[in-house]
Each structure stands twice: as C-alpha cells, then as structure tokens.
Amino acid sequence: MARAGKILYRVKDGQTGIRSYRGTIDGKYALFQWEMMTNRLICKIDPARVSKTGKHIVELTVTDHCGNVTVLKDIY
Structure with a gap:
C-alpha cells in the first residue's frame, strides 16, 4: 500500500x-x-490521512442488486 500509493x-x-x-x-x-x-x-x-508506517486495516463492503453483502477485510 505505501509503495504503490493505492489499494486495488x-x-x-x-x-x-x-x-x-x-x-x-x-x-x-x-x-x-x-x-x-x-x-x-x-x-x-492520501498521505495526510493515512501514514506510510505501521499496519492499517482496510475493510470493503460490496452489495449486489439482490442484497447479498460481501465484506473483505485486509491488513496492510
């Protein structure tokens, strides 16, 4: 995350x-x-909001049109 400057x-x-x-x-x-x-x-x-040092928890919640929900949680 810190090197690339983005999460994908x-x-x-x-x-x-x-x-x-x-x-x-x-x-x-x-x-x-x-x-x-x-x-x-x-x-x-945004380096002003997220430091490049230490571990960070990224959580992404995605919902489809039927209401099914998937939650992805990663540590970077």
Missing part, C-alpha cells in the same frame, strides 16, 4: 451487478473509485 480490489457479480460499495481504512471512510470496464475498485492513498 477486483470485484464482480455476474448475475445482478454491483449496487453499492463502501470502504474504510482504520475505521474511517475511504473514497474508492469504481472502474466498471475493469471491475476494479481503487483507492488512492
């Missing part, structure tokens, strides 16, 4: 499509950009 997730729902998503870093809202053509969610890390 590839997400896809082959049936109904993605309805919504929400990401957090260390429990604080993080802006993710949806690239529909590549099925990627990308968060550019």
Whole structure:
C-alpha cells in the first residue's frame, strides 16, 4: 500500500451487478473509485490521512442488486 500509493480490489457479480460499495481504512471512510470496464475498485492513498508506517486495516463492503453483502477485510 505505501509503495504503490493505492489499494486495488477486483470485484464482480455476474448475475445482478454491483449496487453499492463502501470502504474504510482504520475505521474511517475511504473514497474508492469504481472502474466498471475493469471491475476494479481503487483507492488512492492520501498521505495526510493515512501514514506510510505501521499496519492499517482496510475493510470493503460490496452489495449486489439482490442484497447479498460481501465484506473483505485486509491488513496492510
């Protein structure tokens, strides 16, 4: 995360499509950009909000149009 300056997730729902998503870093809202053509969610890390040192918890919640929810949680 610190080297690349961004977090990237590839997400896809082959049936109904993605309805919504929400990401957090260390429990604080993080802006993710949806690239529909590549099925990627990308968060550019703001060094003023997230330090480059230490461990950080990234949580991404994705909901499809049927209401199914997937939560991804990673430590970087």
